[in-house]
Amino acid sequence: MNVQTKDTIDVNYSTYTNDFGCAEYYLVCKTSDELTYEDALDDLYDAYMESVAEIGLDETTLQFTRIYVSDISNEYRRLRSSRLYKYLCNGAVSVIEQSPIFGPVSILSYHMKSEFSFLNKSVCTSHNGNVLLTEGLNYRLLWSAGNISGGNNSAVQTDGIFSKLDMMLNRSAMSVRENTIRTWIYVRDVDNNYQGMVDSRKDYFSKIGLTDKTRYIASTGIEGKMADTKTLVTMDSLSIGNIRESQIVRMEALSHMSSTIQYGVTFERGTQIRFGDRSHLHISGTASIDSTGAIVHEYDIRQQTMRTIDNIEALLSKHNASLDCMMYLLIYLRNRKHYQCIGDILTSRIPQHVHCIPVEGAVCRPGWLIEMEGVGITNDSTEFPAFM
Template identity: 35%
Template sequence: MNFEKFRTETAEVSISKFEGKLSEEYNLFITPSKSESVEEQLNAIRNALTAFLNKENYTSEHIAFQRLFVSDFTNQSVELDKTDLFNCDCALSIVQQSPLNGKKVGLWTCIYKDKSSNSFHKKKEGNKLVIDHNGYSHIYTTQMHSTDAETCSYNQTNNIFNDYLRILDGHNLTLEEHCIRTWFYVRDIDNNYAGLVKARNEVFDQFQMTKDTHFITSTGIEGRYAAPSVSVLLDAYAIGGIKPEQIRFLEAREFLNPTHEYGVAFERGTAVEYGDRRQIFISGTASIDNRGEIVHVGDINGQIRRTFQNISALLGEANAEMNDISSMIVYLRDVADYATVEAYLQEKYAHLPYIIVLAPVCRPGWLIEIECIAVKEISNSAYNCF
C-alpha cells in the first residue's frame, strides 16, 4: 500500500493506492480547507478530485463509489441534490455525520482502473450501481430507505430489507452468500436502534443466518437522511461471482466476543480473497473485551487504544496489519473528544486516509467507534484477480 497527501488552494487530500496484478485501487478522503458556504466547499472538493484525476491520467468514469459526510442534510439538500460531483454514474451515498474538523462536507471516494484493455463496466440504475470486471459483479446499493416513512424503525428496516432482497434476487444473488458489507444509519440511535436490531435479527433467522453459520460485516451508527421522517438508511455492498471459500469471517476471540452474546447480529470482519489481493472489511469496532464489556468507561484515551488493539487483532487474523488500511472512518459521540482523537491519529496513523465525524455509537458507553477497509497483496491462482 502506498500513501500520499497533497493540498490545493482550497482542499486537503489523503490517498491510499493499491496496485494489483490487473487493476489499481485508490481510496481518497477530501476535505475543504476553508470555512465557506456549502456550494463553495463542494466546489473545493470537486476541484481537488479533478486535480487528482488529471495527475493520474484518470477520468470520472473510474470513480466507483462516493460518500459525502454532511453537517446538515435537510438544509443542505438543495445544493446536494445537484451535486453528482461529476455526473459519472458512481454509487453515491450522502449521510448527515458532521465532519469534526469544522467543515460542512467531507468526501470519501473509491476509484478503480484496469491496467489492461479489460475495463470495469459500470451500469447505474437508480440507487444501484453494478460494476462487472474479470468474472465478478460488484453491486453497490446506496441511500435505501422506507417509502413508508411514518412507521417505526422496525417497520422501516423490514421494508428496506424487502427492497434489497428484490435487488439481489434480480441478479440471482442471495443475502447470505453474496452480501459482504452493510452500513445502517439510524436517526436518534438511542431510541431507534432496538427496532433495527429486532428486524435484522428476524430477517437473518429467515435465511438461516445464525451464530452457527454467519452474519454480515456491518456498521450501525447515528446518521441522518434529508427527510426527518426517515429513521433508517442503508448502504450495502455485494459481490456476484464469488465462491464461498473466498470469504472468511474474522473473530479475534482473544479480544472480542461474538456479537450475538449481546443480542445483535453482525460479523466483526470479513476477508474476501482474490487472485491478487485480500480485501478486509472491518465492522464498526469499539472499546470492548471478549466478555462483551466496555473497556475504559468514560476514558477516551483508553478507548482509542483498546479500539485499535481490537482492529489490529481482527486484521491479524487475515494476515494484515494497520499499514494495509486503505480507508478509515472514525465516529465520535462527543465533539469535545475531537482534539484528543485527532492528536492521537496524527501521532500514530497520520499516513492513513481517514475522516472523523460526529456519530453517536449504538451503545452509549462507547465514546468512539472505528471502521476500516484494508487491502493485502497476495497471489492465489485458485481465484480470478479482482
C-alpha cells in the same frame, strides 16, 4: 499519498496495485473550516477533478462515494444541484448527515481501474437510493447507496430495506444470503431506534440462513440522518457476484472482543474476502469492547481510543495484516469536541499513509465514545480468480 490542489481542500489517496488484477483507489477529501457550504462544494469539485486527473482516473473508474454533511435538511437540495454531486453520480453516491470534524463537507470515494480487461458499469437511480453494477472478467460488484423503506418504526423500515435489497440483487442473479458482504446502516436517533433495527435484522437474517453457524455480514450501525425526517434507517451495501462461500472468511479476535451474537447483535467483527491475487479486509464498526461484550474505559475518550485501535489490530493480526494495509479509517465520535483530546493518539498509533475521516456520529451504546472502521487490502494467492 497527498494530491492537495487547493489551500482550502485536503485530498489524499491510497492505492493497491499488482500485476494481476485491477488497481483500487480510495480518495479522502476534507474541507477547511473557513469555507461556507457553497464555497466548499465548489472548491471540493475543483480539487477532486484535478486530483483524479493527476492520478489517472475519471468518471469511468468511479465506483462509490459517500458525502458527509453537517445539516442535511438544509444542505441536501443544494448539494444535488452542485457540479460535485452531478459528477459523483457516475457511480453510486450516498449522502449522510454525520457532521465532519473538519469543514462543512468530507467525502470518501472509491475508484477501480483495470489495464487487463474492460469494466462494464451501469448506474440506476430511484427515490429509494441508487445502484452501481460493475461487471469485470471474474466478478460483479453491486454498490447500493441510500437504501430506504417506508414504515412507522425502525424495525419495519429495516425489514423493508433488506427485502428490497434482496429483490434488487435477484435481478442480477445474486442474493443477500450469498453475495452481500458489507453494510453500513445509519439510524436516526440511534439511542432510541437502534434496537428496532437490530431485532429486525436478526429476524431477517435468521429467515434467509445468515446465522452464527453460517455467517453474518460485516457492518456498521451508527447515528446518521437522511434529508427526510421520517426516514429512521438508511443503508449502503456492497455485494459481490460470482463469489463462492469459501472466499468469505469470518474475522475474529475473541481474546479482545466477544462474538456479536453473545449480546444479541448479528454482524461480523470483520470479513476477509479472498481473491486469487489479494484479500479485502472489511473491518466493521469497532469500539472499546472486551471479550465479554462489555464497554471498556467508560467515560474516558483517550483510553477508549487506544482500546479501539488495539481491537482493530487484533482483528488484522489474525489474518497476517496490520494497520499498514488499511486504505482509510473512518472515525465516529459521539462528542465532536473529543477529537482535540485524541489527536496525538491517532498520530502515534495510525500509520501516516492511512488517511482518516473523523465525523460526529453517536455509537450504538451511549457509553461508547468512539468507533472506527475501514478497509484493508493485502497480497494473497489462492485458487480463486483474481479481483475483477
